[in-house]
Amino acid sequence: MDTATIRVTRYRPEKGPEPFFQEYKVPYRNDMVVLDALNYIKANLDGTLTYRWSCRMGVCGSCGASVDGTPKLTCASFLHEFKGRTITIDPLPNFPVVKDLVVNMEDFMEKLVRIKPWIIREKETPPEQGEYKQSAEELERYQQFSSCINCMLCYSACPIYGLNEKFLGPAATALAYRYIEDSRDQGRNVRFPIVHEMEGVWECTLVGECSVVCPKGVDPMLAIQKTKILGATNAIRSILMPRGGR
Amino acid sequence: MTENKSFPELRRKLNPGWWTANRHYVQYMAREWTSLFVALFSLVYIYGLSLWVTGSRSAFLNLLKNPATIAFSFIALVFTLYHAVTWFYLLGQVVPIKIGKTTSKPWQALVANLILMLIVSYLVIWLLVLR
Amino acid sequence: MRETHKVARLHAILWGIFSLGGMIAAFLLPVMIYLTGIAYPLGLWPFNGSRDPSFLITGTLLGMLFVFVTVAGSLFHGIFRFQSALTEVGLLRLKRGLEAVGYLIIFVGIVLLAYYLLVLNPRLAAL
Numbered sequence: 008m009d010t011a012t013i014r015v016t017r018y019r020p021e022k023g024p025e026p027f028f029q030e031y032k033v034p035y036r037n038d039m040v041v042l043d044a045l046n047y048i049k050a051n052l053d054g055t056l057t058y059r060w061s062c063r064m065g066v067c068g069s070c071g072a073s074v075d076g077t078p079k080l081t082c083a084s085f086l087h088e089f090k091g092r093t094i095t096i097d098p099l100p101n102f103p104v105v106k107d108l109v110v111n112m113e114d115f116m117e118k119l120v121r122i123k124p125w126i127i128r129e130k131e132t133p134p135e136q137g138e139y140k141q142s143a144e145e146l147e148r149y150q151q152f153s154s155c156i157n158c159m160l161c162y163s164a165c166p167i168y169g170l171n172e173k174f175l176g177p178a179a180t181a182l183a184y185r186y187i188e189d190s191r192d193q194g195r196n197v198r199f200p201i202v203h204e205m206e207g208v209w210e211c212t213l214v215g216e217c218s219v220v221c222p223k224g225v226d227p228m229l230a231i232q233k234t235k236i237l238g239a240t241n242a243i244r245s246i247l248m249p250r251g252g253r
Numbered sequence: 254m255t256e257n258k259s260f261p262e263l264r265r266k267l268n269p270g271w272w273t274a275n276r277h278y279v280q281y282m283a284r285e286w287t288s289l290f291v292a293l294f295s296l297v298y299i300y301g302l303s304l305w306v307t308g309s310r311s312a313f314l315n316l317l318k319n320p321a322t323i324a325f326s327f328i329a330l331v332f333t334l335y336h337a338v339t340w341f342y343l344l345g346q347v348v349p350i351k352i353g354k355t356t357s358k359p360w361q362a363l364v365a366n367l368i369l370m371l372i373v374s375y376l377v378i379w380l381l382v383l384r
Numbered sequence: 385m386r387e388t389h390k391v392a393r394l395h396a397i398l399w400g401i402f403s404l405g406g407m408i409a410a411f412l413l414p415v416m417i418y419l420t421g422i423a424y425p426l427g428l429w430p431f432n433g434s435r436d437p438s439f440l441i442t443g444t445l446l447g448m449l450f451v452f453v454t455v456a457g458s459l460f461h462g463i464f465r466f467q468s469a470l471t472e473v474g475l476l477r478l479k480r481g482l483e484a485v486g487y488l489i490i491f492v493g494i495v496l497l498a499y500y501l502l503v504l505n506p507r508l509a510a511l
Contacts, residue, residue: 020260076274104263111262166278169267170476204392209399212468213343214281232347235399242396269474285469291409292462294417295455299493302441302500310438317437318425326421333417337410366410374415381440381447382419382430 009035011086012093013044015056018104026104029053030093041081041096042070045108058108065222068158072108073097078163078220101162101169115159118175122183122201127194145190152185152230154223161217161227173206177217177227180208184230187237203238211235284339290332297325341366398464405461412454441504448505456494463490 010032018026031052033044042060049056060070063082070081075095086094102110132139161177168174183202186192202208208231217227272278305313316322345362419440424431431437440447467486471479502508 018263020263024261026263100265101267104265106260166267166271166472169271170472200389200392203396204388205395207392209392209395212285212465212472213347214278215346216277216281219277229347235396238396239400239403242393243400245393246397272473282469282473285465285472288462288465288469290462291413291458292466294413294421295459295462296489296493298420298451298455299459299497299500302504303496305438306500306503313438314424314436317420323421323425326417330414330417330422333409333413336406337414340406340410370411370414373411374418377412377415377450378419378430381444381450382435 011035011039011044011089013041013048014093014095015045015048015108016095016097017056017107018098019055019106035086037085037087039086041072041074041079041084041086041094044086044094045081045096056108057106066156068156071099071158071160071163073100073163078160080158080160080222083222099159099163101165102159110159112159114172115157115162115176115178118179119157119182122175122179122186122198123194124182124186126186126189126192127197128191129193139191141190148190149185149188151225152181152188155181155185155225156223158222160220160222161225164216164220166214166216167210167212171206171210174210175202175204175207177231178225180211180234181225181227181230184234187234199238199241202234203241208234208238283335287332287336287339290329291336294326294329294333297322337370338363338367341370402461402464405457405459405464408454408457409461412450413458416451416454441501442506445505445507448501448508452497452501455497459493459497460490463487 011034012030012032014028014030016026017029031044031048033039033047033052040063042063045056045058045060049058058070058072058081060082061067062069065080065083068080071078072081073079073096074081074084075089075092076097078099081096096108098104098108099110102112102114105111155178157178159178162168165174165177168176180202183198187195187198187202211228211231213228213232215228218225218229221227272282301313301316304316341363342359344366345357345359348362350357350362419431420437423429424437440451463486467482470482475482
């Protein structure tokens with residue numbers, strides 16, 4: 008029977024302060040994904056292996072890990088891509104490790120909330136007046152950015168976030184941009200100061216790896232760049248027309 | 254539950270060699286370091302002008318004719334062209350143009366801007382030198 | 385909060401200038417390097433005559449403007465970007481210092497450039 012060798016970086020702080028490798032051999036079928044291998048290990052070989060997962064089909068964003076050096080969803084990484092080799096699984100880079108493959112997500116969660124991911128209206132119209140209408144073109148302007156499943160792969164791929172934890176980062180900025188571009192939203196005055204602060208979009212130097220690793224086709228690099236352009240034009244406008252210039 | 258952490262979390266620092274990890278990162282670093290030659294050529298040019306102002310025009314021209322300056326200019330030109338090519342590709346990525354139903358692709362922006370750059374270069378030579 | 389907001393606004397404008405410098409470096413710098421650093425010293429087209437690149441500065445105001453825009457824009461863009469490239473290869477702790485040195489070089493460089501060009505162009509030196 009075919010086997011695959013999975014090498015996992017373990018971290019068991021209750022046992023010792025240093026991370027260590029552990030190798031497991033799992034039976035290989037060509038429709039297996041890395042998550043299947045982890046589940047086999049936990050069920051049959053080593054019940055102490057700890058990792059996050061949920062939907063196993065690429066929509067919940069729970070199972071992110073570094074698979075052979077690339078941030079990927081373990082449920083979306085087929086073993087046959089790595090046939091004949093030992094696969095190394097590390098916890099998602101750029102996040103503190105709680106245990107084994109489980110990382111601390113608090114910084115990410117704080118940033119998502121910080122950009123106020125909800126429709127902000129200057130004035131709510133009463134329900135009797137009907138829904139806020141939006142054309143297909145208006146929807147298209149922000150639709151891809153609403154596909155984010157909060158899997159954090161983009162933060163793991165971003166060296167700027169790796170160097171500076173204060174950087175707002177790809178997913179949070181893409182989400183902010185999703186609301187900025189939503190025709191129903193009137194919250195630019197609220198969101199702009201957040202995304203245009205020093206550790207907001209300006210830290211980004213267009214490495215672009217965030218958009219490469221996104222499993223849902225969101226382009227955070229594009230969102231950040233568009234937000235920078237909005238920031239620059241806004242800054243010039245606020246200097247030339249300090250009283251608002253409506 | 255965060256107040257009750259009894260065990261330390263593992264913090265991994267990004268090592269300075271992070272950019273060697275994959276092909277995209279290496280290309281990114283090469284792209285960013287073209288800026289060094291863009292800046293250096295500008296500084297060399299300003300230095301040349303300082304020679305002219307404090308000495309004579311031939312001091313400036315002799316700096317240009319120096320083989321080290323010529324070699325440097327070749328390298329600077331290569332890096333500047335790499336900057337131009339990657340800059341045009343970036344433009345294509347971050348400012349996609351919609352024509353009817355289709356959206357432009359980055360390589361199309363690269364080709365279009367490259368042609369534009371050649372036209373502009375020829376215009377510069379024609380306007381300033383040939384006329 | 386207001387202080388950081390002003391700094392962020394300034395940074396937004398500096399980024400805008402940096403972007404403009406990038407356009408300049410992409411469209412104008414190659415021909416400038418070619419004319420000044422390669423065509424003239426090696427006697428290639430269009431400098432296989434008697435002219436030399438100092439003509440760009442003394443000959444016409446347009447030439448002088450071209451030199452100023454190209455060199456100033458490229459200098460700004462190059463230094464701005466190189467600063468951040470240095471912080472990414474492990475010099476992050478020196479970020480403030482690198483920024484200060486970088487902006488100093490940009491400021492001094494552009495001032496000197498403007499001064500030299502004004503002094504050297506006979507039409508303007510006569511004013």
